[in-house]
Amino acid sequence: DIVMTQSPDSLAVSLGERATINCKSSQSLLYSYNNKNYLAWYQQKPGQPPRLLIYWTSARQSGVPDRFSGSGSGTDFTLTISSLQAEDVAVYYCQQYYSTPWTFGQGTQVEIK
Amino acid sequence: QVLFVQSGAEMKKPGASVKVSCHPSGYTFTSHYINWLRQAPGQRPEWMGWINPDNGNTKYSPRFQDRVTITADTFARTVYMELRSLRSEDTAVYYCARVKSTARDDPFDIWGQGTKVTVS
Numbered sequence A: 001d002i003v004m005t006q007s008p009d010s011l012a013v014s015l016g017e018r019a020t021i022n023c024k025s026s027q028s029l030l031y032s033y034n035n036k037n038y039l040a041w042y043q044q045k046p047g048q049p050p051r052l053l054i055y056w057t058s059a060r061q062s063g064v065p066d067r068f069s070g071s072g073s074g075t076d077f078t079l080t081i082s083s084l085q086a087e088d089v090a091v092y093y094c095q096q097y098y099s100t101p102w103t104f105g106q107g108t109q110v111e112i113k
Numbered sequence B: 001q002v003l004f005v006q007s008g009a010e011m012k013k014p015g016a017s018v019k020v021s022c023h024p025s026g027y028t029f030t031s032h033y034i035n036w037l038r039q040a041p042g043q044r045p046e047w048m049g050w051i052n053p054d055n056g057n058t059k060y061s062p063r064f065q066d067r068v069t070i071t072a073d074t075f076a077r078t079v080y081m082e083l084r085s086l087r088s089e090d091t092a093v094y095y096c097a098r099v100k101s102t103a104r105d106d107p108f109d110i111w112g113q114g115t116k117v118t119v120s
Helices: none
Strands: A004-007 A010-013 A019-025 A039-044 A051-055 A068-073 A076-081 A090-096 A108-112 B003-006 B010-012 B018-025 B034-039 B046-051 B058-060 B068-073 B078-083 B092-099 B108-111 B115-119
Touching: A004 A090, A010 A019, A019 A039, A019 A090, A019 A108, A039 A068, A051 A068, A051 B108, A076 A090, B003 B092, B003 B108, B010 B018, B018 B034, B018 B092, B018 B115, B034 B068, B046 B068, B046 B078, B058 B068, B078 B092
Parallel strands: A010 A108, B010 B115
Antiparallel strands: A004 A019, A019 A076, A039 A051, A039 A090, A068 A076, A090 A108, B003 B018, B018 B078, B034 B046, B034 B092, B046 B058, B068 B078, B092 B108, B092 B115
16 A cells, blocks of 8 residues: 655644645655656545545646645655635645555644644 | 535444445536545545446455445436444544546545444
């Protein structure tokens, strides 16, 4: 199984400041035949299912604010919230869909400082 | 609007089975793979398996291979997940989720509301 490890486990950021979450996979998520990294990011609020934010490492899902962005390649990936808003308080997960079983990172709790 | 509606909460005894349903609407039922995942309290989501509703093909996580069955009823436009030989560690919220495109290997763009299964 591909192991996904996020850092940090929790993060407190002031409103309007940048939040950065890292995700590392135990093997490369890059398929050479299409040059795509099979990595997604989700946001989950209490009592709700996860919500897809970013796919193919950096493509923003429809309806997701442009303050959310993704980057990285191979085994190292980053989710950035450029200007944290109150409604961004949530747990964020990375997920690989390179090979089954699909796996998730342990999550990063983002809070307001 | 695409919507996934799941069946209600279940309480089961150890050793029993549970069958959870998922009823998608708002798109062509057979065009997208549907996955089942679960999430124990305070834990990350865990993938259990997928089904191609067009032909009934399935793939399961090795962790659940011998205990889970995912089926699809195209007439009822409903997908089912049955988990057998339940133990307390199976207490979790179970989700169905659609893959974003018509490909198999894609992230999950639409999720059901979740079904809480308690084993005690």
